[in-house]
Amino acid sequence: MAEALRARGVRVTILEPGPGVLHTLVDDDLRPLVEAVLQRHGVIVRRERAVGLDDGPGGAVRSVLTDRGERIGCQLVVLAMGIEPNTDLAVAAKVRPGDTGALAVDDCMRTNLPNVWACGDCVEVRRVIDGKKVYRPLAPTAFRTARVAGHNAARRGRGQPKAFPGVVGAAAVKVFDLEVAGAGLRLDEARDGGFEALAVTVRHWSHVPLLPGARPVHVRLVVERRRGRLLGATCLGERGAALRTDVLVPLLWDGWTVDRIRDLDLIYTPPFAPSLDPLIVAANEAAKRVHP
Amino acid sequence: MAEALRARGVRVTILEPGPGVLHTLVDDDLRPLVEAVLQRHGVIVRRERAVGLDDGPGGAVRSVLTDRGERIGCQLVVLAMGIEPNTDLAVAAKVRPGDTGALAVDDCMRTNLPNVWACGDCVEVRRVIDGKKVYRPLAPTAFRTARVAGHNAARRGRGQPKAFPGVVGAAAVKVFDLEVAGAGLRLDEARDGGFEALAVTVRHWSHVPLLPGARPVHVRLVVERRRGRLLGATCLGERGAALRTDVLVPLLWDGWTVDRIRDLDLIYTPPFAPSLDPLIVAANEAAKRVHP
Incomplete structure (x- = not known):
């Protein structure tokens, strides 16, 4: 805005x-x-x-x-009020909301009422990293929960129910020419959630800096201190920060450690990525902190 | 060139x-x-x-x-001869090459000779997707094999030996304004390797096409037919094709199926990615072929 x-x-x-x-x-x-x-x-x-x-x-x-x-x-005031799920109709019908205020559903998108499923921007979902229920009203989550709810509502006891596996919570926003992206837990969230966590931040390059268009990329990794399991990440930069965060999404899903991440053979091609990708540089730094 | x-x-x-x-x-x-x-x-x-x-x-x-x-x-001829490992010195010292012609090493980068390790562009490495030994003389692989060989050569029986976990073989090249990237097996390689494989190709967008700078992205996934396990991928496009291939690298490492890939919550932000990322669109198409 x-x-x-x-x-x-x-x-x-x-x-x-x-x-x-x-x-x-x-x-x-x-x-x-x-x-x-x-x-x-x-x-x-x-x-x-x-x-x-x-x-x-x-x-x-x-x-x-x-x-x-x-x-x-001023001549114009814009109020950024945040997002709240509109659960009035459902709550009036005795569908139970969860702690986030959004509707509580199980992995099959069932509410507490028989034969009532819920999906989209009015439900809370499970974050796979810590199992916590979170409210993440993003379009891809709405698509995916809708597919599960629709399948299960239409199956009438036939075939297998579908289950929604959860989210890691990846998001990005454009701030003028800067890509700001994050996935998983911030350091404060990880600590509030009971993880003994540390964070490292590195500044590296979108691609080989001798070539035109190379821009700094900042990568911050939040990792569990004892084993170095990845808990969250933030990437900022004018090029390739959002897609680099996407690379970390499956790693968050499967609980990769920084020791494994540093061994990922990500692409090295001078106009696209430096010989050590910013993600690898960050994993190397995090590994030094995990095994000092 | x-x-x-x-x-x-x-x-x-x-x-x-x-x-x-x-x-x-x-x-x-x-x-x-x-x-x-x-x-x-x-x-x-x-x-x-x-x-x-x-x-x-x-x-x-x-x-x-x-x-x-x-x-x-013509006034100039450039011969593109391919790459061969220079193993003369090692072979003269009775280090054994593998089937690829590069030096054969175990996961600890040991050659057949006691106390002789090898690394870098003269060794063959294990491809994790099919366990086959391949010759992939790329800088990140050279770094990683060197770290393992150096650690093991220097440890003199103390501490734990390091092991090199292998490669999935990700690479990219810039062809004028096109990013051409691939990882894992091509369809013909997968079939030659004994996989019952199929491939799907989709054309989607680098980001929401209403916004400036959106470009087509082509994604080709090679998957194992029975369970839909990802075996390889190719991405082509003017924006974000190489980094999207990086997203698939950990999936190839861990043998993700297309059913799991379609549930990845990759970032949706209009200037960076469409609501269904090209990788998700490709996984959806592949899932239709795996479960017709």
Whole structure:
């Protein structure tokens, strides 16, 4: 949204009273890179909360009042409120929501009511890394849960039921020319979930830096300290950060350790990837921390 | 080489008497796409073998004679001879080569001679998909075999020996603006290796095609017919084909089936990937063939 408005020449201020921009995707370690991109593109980020609005003539907004008593002049206010599942109809029908507030379903997408299945953006799903139920309303998850619910609802006791195997929770967002992508657990999530975890961050290159178009890629791996099992990852860069996160998705599914990851024979071709891919460089660094 | 010469305005003819250009990476199904790119950039490909040269004044080459009796005028001839391991020194020392002609080593990089290890571009390595010994002289493999050989040669009976787990054989090449990448077995290799295999090819998009810069991506999956185990893959496209092949590398290592691959929650973000990634679209098509 900030990017689209900047492209039209609109001055943009983001009021972010929480832990920081994109805090569900990146933690403190890499957030300065995101903030630097916003700043370079003229977006002002303030660690303040909006607490009120001033109306001008005709009821149009004229300024936003913040919790520090500042008044920021504006002509347009966009409220980013987050996403909540609309479960009113289901709850009225006595379908039980889970702890996330989204509808609780089993792996076959069955609700607590007989012959009622649920899927899509109103259900919570199991995260395979820690088994926790999470609310991840993303289109690919909606497709996949719908396929399972539809199959099971239509099968009328014939054939095998389908099961939804869960998610690792991979997502990305474009911040101007930066790809910001993550999968699995952030370090704070891993620790909150009871993992003894550590994180390493490396800066390497999208491809061989002698060649045109090479850009830095930052990779942060969150790993379980004792055996080096991969728990989560964040990749940032102007090229290839989102697809590199995709490489880590199956590794998160199957609980690969950094020792195995460093032995992956990823492609080395100078215009596409350096001789040691950023993911391998990160796994090597993480292995040094796991086996000091 | 053809691309570099064309960039300098040199007229280029490739004589390719074998199965076709890039035949170690792409099979007949996708080769026309590569040939079309060469043609669009003014490179002439002829299915002929060079059988002789005509010298001009001062011994400079003037033309190449082909096995069809054609004479192609030229000022420069580049011979692409393939790669052979230089094993002369080792073989003179009675180190045994394997069937590929490269030096035979066990997983610890030991040769047949006591206290002699070998690594790098002169050894053959085990391909994990079929257990076959292959000659894949690529830099990441050289790094990894060197680490194992060095560790084991230096350990003098102390600690644990390191083992080299093998390769799946991932590689890519840039053909003008096209990324051509492959991993694992081609269909013909899979069948020659005794697998009952099938292949599917899909054409999808690098990212949501409404957005700028979206380009077609072709994905070809080679799968074992009975259970749908992934045996190999080829990806072609102007964006993201090489990194998408990297996503398949761990799947080849661990023998994922197409049924599992279609459930991977790869990133969906419109500027980076469509809601169903080309890899998922290919896995869906392959699953239809495995469970008709």
